[in-house]
Amino acid sequence: MADRHPLFKPLILVGGLIFGFGLGFSHMARPEVVLNFLQFEDLGLVFVMFGAAIVSGIAFAVMPRIRDTAPLTGDRYERRLKPFDKNVVIGGAIFGVGWGLSGICPGAAYASLGIGNVTILWALAGMFVGAYAQGVWRSRTTDAAATAPADD
Amino acid sequence: MVTDLLVLQSAAELFPNGVSRYAVGGLLVGLGAVVIYLGTGIPAGASTFLESTLSYVSDQSRFQQYVASRDWRVVFTVGIILGAALFAATVQSGVITTSLYEPGTTGQLYEVAGVTLWLTDVQPWRLFFGGILVGIGTRVGKGCTSGHGVCGVGSASKTSIVGVVTFILVAIGTAQLVAALGVSP
Numbered sequence: 198m199a200d201r202h203p204l205f206k207p208l209i210l211v212g213g214l215i216f217g218f219g220l221g222f223s224h225m226a227r228p229e230v231v232l233n234f235l236q237f238e239d240l241g242l243v244f245v246m247f248g249a250a251i252v253s254g255i256a257f258a259v260m261p262r263i264r265d266t267a268p269l270t271g272d273r274y275e276r277r278l279k280p281f282d283k284n285v286v287i288g289g290a291i292f293g294v295g296w297g298l299s300g301i302c303p304g305a306a307y308a309s310l311g312i313g314n315v316t317i318l319w320a321l322a323g324m325f326v327g328a329y330a331q332g333v334w335r336s337r338t339t340d341a342a343a344t345a346p347a348d349d
Numbered sequence: 350m351v352t353d354l355l356v357l358q359s360a361a362e363l364f365p366n367g368v369s370r371y372a373v374g375g376l377l378v379g380l381g382a383v384v385i386y387l388g389t390g391i392p393a394g395a396s397t398f399l400e401s402t403l404s405y406v407s408d409q410s411r412f413q414q415y416v417a418s419r420d421w422r423v424v425f426t427v428g429i430i431l432g433a434a435l436f437a438a439t440v441q442s443g444v445i446t447t448s449l450y451e452p453g454t455t456g457q458l459y460e461v462a463g464v465t466l467w468l469t470d471v472q473p474w475r476l477f478f479g480g481i482l483v484g485i486g487t488r489v490g491k492g493c494t495s496g497h498g499v500c501g502v503g504s505a506s507k508t509s510i511v512g513v514v515t516f517i518l519v520a521i522g523t524a525q526l527v528a529a530l531g532v533s534p
Contacts, residue, residue, distance in 0.1 A: 213428015
C-alpha cells in the first residue's frame with residue numbers, strides 16, 4: 198500500500214470532485230428533495246440513481262474486456278460481488294428507517310457540507326455514532342466467536 | 350391529443366422540478382465513480398469511510414480491516430465535499446447558468462463572500478437520529494446508496510439489488526409515516 202502509484206490519490210480526488218459536484222447539481226445533498234421523493238412529491242431521484250448506475254454499469258461491463266488490470270493499482274477489473282446473507286436485508290431495513298427519517302445518506306451528507314449546510318453535521322455525527330456502535334458490537338461477537346472452542 | 354395532454358400533466362405532477370438536474374447530476378455521480386474505477390479497479394462507495402476513519406482513533410477489531418484503505422477514503426470524501434463546494438460557488442451562486450439546472454425552493458439560501466450557500470430546514474433531531482440508523486444500517490447491510498445503489502446496481506449484483514429494494518421501500522414507509530404524524534420539515 199505504501200508504494201501506490203503517485204497518481205492514485207490525485208485520481209481519487211478528481212473522481213470525488215465529479216461525484217460531489219453531481220450530488221450538489223442533482224440536489225441529493227438537500228434532505229428535503231430526498232424526502233419529497235420518498236413522499237411521492239417529486240420522483241426525480243430515480244433519474245439520479247439509475248443515471249449513475251447506467252454510467253458505472255457500462256464501465257463495469259466494458260473495462261474487463263478491454264484490459265486486464267487497472268493502471269494505478271494493478272488490480273484486476275472484475276465484479277466484486279458482496280455475498281448475500283440476512284444482514285443485507287436487516288441492515289438495509291435499518292438504513293431505510295434512518296434514510297426515511299432524515300432524508301440523508303453518507304455520500305450526500307459529505308456533499309451537503311460542501312454546499313454550506315452546516316446543520317448536516319448533526320447527521321454526520323449520528324452516522325459516526327451508529328457506525329461506531331455496530332463496530333463495537335460486531336468486534337465483540339466476532340472476537341468471542343474466534344476464541345470459542347473449536348468443537349463448540 | 351387528450352392523452353398527450355394527460356401524460357404531460359402527470360409528468361409535471363410527478364416531476365415538478367423537471368428531470369434534467371437529476372439526470373445530469375446522476376450522470377456526473379456515475380462519471381465520478383467511473384473515473385476511480387478506470388484508474389484503480391475499485392468500485393467506490395461512500396459509507397466505508399465512516400468505519401475506515403474510525404480506525405484512526407479506535408482499535409476495535411472490526412475497524413482494523415479498513416486500515417489499508419483509510420487514507421484514500423479520506424481523500425475521496427474530501428473530494429466529494431470540495432466538488433459540492435465547487436457546485437455551490439458556480440451553479441448554485443449563478444456564476445454559471447444553464448437551462449439544465451432548476452434551482453428549486455427548498456431550504457434557506459445565504460451568502461458568504463459572494464458564494465451562495467444553502468441550509469436545510471429539516472430538524473436537527475431527525476438528522477441526528479436518522480444519521481445513527483444510517484450509520485448502523487449501511488455497515489451491517491454492506492453498503493449505502495452509492496455502494497449498493499450506484500456501483501452494485503451498475504454491476505447487476507443481486508445482493509445490491511435486494512439491499513436497494515429493501516431500503517427504498519422501508520424509507521418510503523418511514524417518510525410517509527413521519528409526514529402523517531405531522532412532522533414537517
